[in-house]
Amino acid sequence: MKNNARSPCTNAGNRHSLAADLCRLSVIRLSLHLLITTLLGLHPIQAYAEGDPALLNLSIGEVGLDRSLDNATRYGLEYRFQPMNFYQLIPTVGNVWVDNGATFTYFEMRRDFPVREHWLLTPSFGLGVFHEGRGLRLGHSTEFRSGVELSYRFPNRYRLGLAIYHLSNGGLSKENPGTESVVCSVSIPM
Structure with a gap:
């Protein structure tokens, strides 16, 4: 018995048409997205708590993990705006200073992804001076900064987090050693 069920992509026209190929690609991408978010325990529809507030983030950590530095304790202060637009991107401005006199002032974008109840995984990317x-x-x-943070969001919206960051000039000069840092932070709702 022949199955007359047709996929939505078959209705796009000839099997070899551009529209049919694009339709099949969209179905594959959507399927992969749903599979990955399900396997990781992410919730693609409810990726953040309704009305997440802006946050003031205070951090302390070590810079130069890949080298031997004296006075390498780093301190940070940043303001994380409320999530914006459909993608829930979070603009962030901040300043980091190190015991050895180095400073870094930056702007970045980040995005919270829930991994379990109260737990968030937050990748970020930005640039600064x-x-x-x-x-x-x-x-x-x-310098460009990329990183990822794992944090616990308490019911009162405070957060406690652990992050890893990489700083690099991205090849803007011949010398590009880059450096890594590990940071513990507390985020206070504003």
């Missing part, structure tokens, strides 16, 4: 300190030279004043 870096001023060298004793022993911490990165080759350029413009």
